[in-house]
Amino acid sequence: MFDGIRSLLGFRPRRSELEQQLDQALEHAEALDHYFFFPDEPLADAAAQRLTQRGWTIVSISLYAGVRKWLLRARQPGRVENPETLKELQTELDLLADELQGEYDGWQVPGVTETL
Numbered sequence: 001m002f003d004g005i006r007s008l009l010g011f012r013p014r015r016s017e018l019e020q021q022l023d024q025a026l027e028h029a030e031a032l033d034h035y036f037f038f039p040d041e042p043l044a045d046a047a048a049q050r051l052t053q054r055g056w057t058i059v060s061i062s063l064y065a066g067v068r069k070w071l072l073r074a075r076q077p078g079r080v081e082n083p084e085t086l087k088e089l090q091t092e093l094d095l096l097a098d099e100l101q102g103e104y105d106g107w108q109v110p111g112v113t114e115t116l
Helices: 002-009 017-028 041-053 083-099
Strands: 031-038 057-064 069-077 103-108
Touching: 031 041, 031 083, 041 057, 041 069, 041 083, 083 103
Parallel strands: none
Antiparallel strands: 031 069, 031 103, 057 069
């Protein structure tokens, strides 16, 4: 309710510097890297196969010793059209990971957001 009133009055919530940097990085990104954790390598491979069918590139699949799970890093080519599209994609990726007993751990802009 208050968000609607604020937008009518022209008020925008103050965004942190980090959020502004992420927005700017996303706006200029030519690709996104997405991260997943799986309990074993065959499940990570199954997810990788499904993502390559979407035209994505698999950057790496490796055992992540810190949590003793398999880390899958997949690169989505192209620009993200808008934040809503990214939210929908994140929901899809959450469901894919759940289906394969894994976890979707989020995204980064390659070479940019790793240091934020």
